[in-house]
Amino acid sequence: MTSNPYTVADVMTTKVIAVTPEAGFKDIAAAMGRWKVTALPVVEGEGRVVGVVSEADLLPKEEFHEHRPGLIEQMHRLGDTAKAGSTSAENLMTTPAVTIHPDATLPQAARLMTDRHIKRLPVVDADGTLKGIVSRADLLKVFLRSDDELAAEIRRSVIRRLFPLSHEAVRVTVSQGIATLTGRVRDHTLIPMAERLAHSVEGIVDVHCLLRDEGRTQPGRV
Template identity: 60%
Template sequence: MQGNPHRVSDVMTRAVVAVNRETLFKDIVERMERWQVSALPVLEGDGRVIGLVSEADLLPKEEFRDSDPDRITQVRRLSDLAKAGAVSAEEMMSMPAVTVHADATLPEAARIMALRHVKRLPVVNAEGLLEGMVSRGDLLKVFLRPDNDLADEIRRDVLDVLFPAPVEPVHVTVVDGVATLTGRVRDAARIPLAARLVQGVEGVVGVDCRLTPATDG
């Protein structure tokens, strides 16, 4: 019923800075600083993503620089301690990389990030070759859609379809992403469905459904 959903390809960054297995620690830090990014995909061969090195992977070197961790910390933070002594991307990267395809929907990408506790995802094709990067911030761009665009989509794809012959005109206004629906309709059973479908329009922040059923005579 609703328009085509936004895909990862609509919001991802296509120009991506990457490193290989042999890239050294200082070079990684310099690239992050130069390009203002917090993570770099690690590639091999013709561009296949094998891992990701992030600021979190680099920080143990500073955290444990002048400390002598006790035995409990050594057991609990074994991976971080190993990264503290690392000098190359291969030794520090998180692998296998958690990735997403360009044709995934934004909710699908958001669920992957939430379930895997990551802040960004390399975007790969069917062969695992890098096509871009998508971050949490990229997924939020959909909420920058203008209010009038949201109202037009809601009217066209939801209200006009569910209520083709209302008792009185069904109106929608959108302010700061919040959609307000007003009017009297013949089929009261469709009112909750309308609210759910409007909430599903990408960019809608909230729904104030004031639709009411028509009453006879």
């Protein structure tokens, strides 16, 4: 019932720095330093993402710089010791890359980042071609929406639709992302739904629902 949810395409960065599988170790490190990023997509051909190389992939080179790992350490850390001896993105990158599509919702992106313990996701189309990148910071952009904008969306997409006959008796205010709904409505059974839908508006931090039935004196409760 609410307006279309924000998607990854709405918040992603479209200017993406990527490297090819042939990129050298120092070039990768230089690109990370220059663009102040912690990971780079690795692409081939027309931009198809084949992996991601991150700071974590580069660190074994420094970790084992002063000492060679013993046999037992090598057995327990085969991946790290292999990367310590690698010089190109092809051998350093993590593959397959964890990616997401532009039409994914922000909660889907947030869950994927949390589950896979990563800070950013390459955004790809159906063919796996790089279209952008979305980071944790990008997902928080919705919380930069103004209180007036949030209040207007709740009035439009929640209150007017749920209470077409009594919406003018409802007051919606938002302060620091916290919405407060007050007033009297004709159908008190819809009050819990109004609170849930107001919560679902992107950028809302919390909701105080104080709506009442026209024939009652106590606030509606979920």
